[in-house]
Each structure stands twice: as C-alpha cells, then as structure tokens.
Amino acid sequence: MQVPSKQPGLVMKFIQDYRMKMLIPELLVVFGVWYLKPDSLLGNVYAFLGPIGFLLQPFFTIPSGLLALVTAIMLHGIYPLDNFNEGKIPELPKGAVLMIVISFALLPLLVLMQMIGYFMTEATEYLSRNPLWERVESVGDLLFYAGAMFFVAFQWWLVIPVFFLSQAVDGIHKIAHHETTNAKITALFYLLWPVTMPFFFDPVEVMAMAAISIPAFAFYSYIRPYYTYVTAVHTLTFAILVVVTMVIYPYMPLLNIWFPGFIPPH
DSSP states (O other), rough: OOOOOOOHHHHHHHHTTTTTHHHHHHHHHHHHHHHHHHGGGGGGGGGGGGGGHHHHHHSSSOOOHHHHHHHHHHHHGGHHHHHHHHHHHSSHHHHHHHHHHHHHHHHHHHHHHHHHHHHHHHHHHSSSSHHHHHHHHHHHHHHHHHHHHHTTTGGGGGHHHHHHHHHHHHHHHHHHOOOOOOOHHHHHHHHHHHHHHHHHOOOOHHHHHHHHHHHHHHHHHHGGGGHHHHHHHHHHHHHHHHHHHHHHGOOSTEEEEEESSSSOOO
16 A cells, blocks of 8 residues: 655745745845845935936835845745746746746846846856856855845945855855865865955954854754755854954954955944
C-alpha cells in the first residue's frame, strides 16, 4: 500500500512558491532604510524633485519607506515567474505577474534597477562561469537586495561596503554549492568583507549587525540545514569583527580619520 505524500497547505505552498523565507535580508534592508533615512516613514523622499519625483514614486503622497516595505514583498513575484521561464512549473502564475506589476507601480525606477540586478545574477549561467563573471553575478545581488538603500535612503557611500558584503555572502554560498570556478578568489572576496567594515561603520552599527545577523543565520540553518557550515563561518566572522571593534572603536569609522566627512552623519 502506497502512502500518499503529504502536500503543503495553501499558506506554506505560497511561502515556498514565492520564496518568502528570503524576506529576511530584504526586511533588514528596509529597516536599514528607515534607520538611515527616518523621514522616509513620514513623507516622500522625492518631493524635493517636484514633478520629476512622480517618475520615481507615482503614489506621491504615501511615505517612501512604507512603499519600500510593500515593494520588497511584491518583488517576490519574480521567483515563480523565473520558475515558469525555466520550465520548472507548467503554468504562468497570474498572482506573480500581478505582484510584479504592483511593485513597478509603486517605485518604478528602483524596481527596474532591482530587476536588472536579478537578471545579472542569472546571466552567469548563460554567458560564462569564471572568476570575473562570478563577481558580476554578485553585484547583481547588490542591486537586487540593497537597491533601496541607494534609491530611497540616498546613502550612496554604502555602495562600497555593500559591494564587499554582496561578494562575501554570494561567494560563500558558491563555495558551499561547489559553483565557483576558483574557490581561492571567492574566499579572498569573502575575507575582504569583514576587513572593510570598520572603515565605514561605527561600533554601534557593527554590534547591531552582529545582533541582527547571527539570529538570522541561525534561522537560515533551521530552514536549510545543509547551510549550517556556511552560517557557522558567518557567525565566527562576526564574532571576530565584534572583538576587533572593541579594540579600535574610538577610531571608527576609519575612513573619516583620513578623509573627514567621507562617511556622512546618519
């Protein structure tokens, strides 16, 4: 007698199909937008542009920070659309199409940049897998996940540290999945991430990153047990970074020592 396999319920199926578990990094970015640009929760950050601001945010009277939150959720329509494009599912999910349309309607230029980033992460599979294109692929993660930091929070100094962060996180996943053509180069870019953090962030921000990220890594290990070694490496890296921060905290962020004002008050 064959035992029927247990099918997920409607809620769990939606979470799986739309990869809602990946909301963790996106919500961290949204909270980062609110922290770095608090007035985004009260008004339209593009209001100073006048009529041009309608191109960036058509719903002009809604606070931009709230739209960033809704957009982060709606963008998850890209995952079932991608599954359909790759032939993994037989029918085009109408709900996914609607979610993407809504995201474009809310913050069109931001979502366009995030879409470009997403397809950059896919391009490596079609063009070439080598150390250079693997770095380009990781930049796609920067645009897709952290685009709101630049386009809503207007913190363009974050491009450099987030570049190394995207290289690190995407790189160690490549190593775990044996998807990199050069593990040494990938590991080098991973190590550049903790080395660069004290240059851009103050001690409180580094502590906050550790406090938020370590529990997030633990949850990620719970939903994907085969990533335990990856999350263990991240946790160890953060622990070392926190110890170093306790030693050099009077001088952080280090870049402001040599280039006063490079890291603006935030």
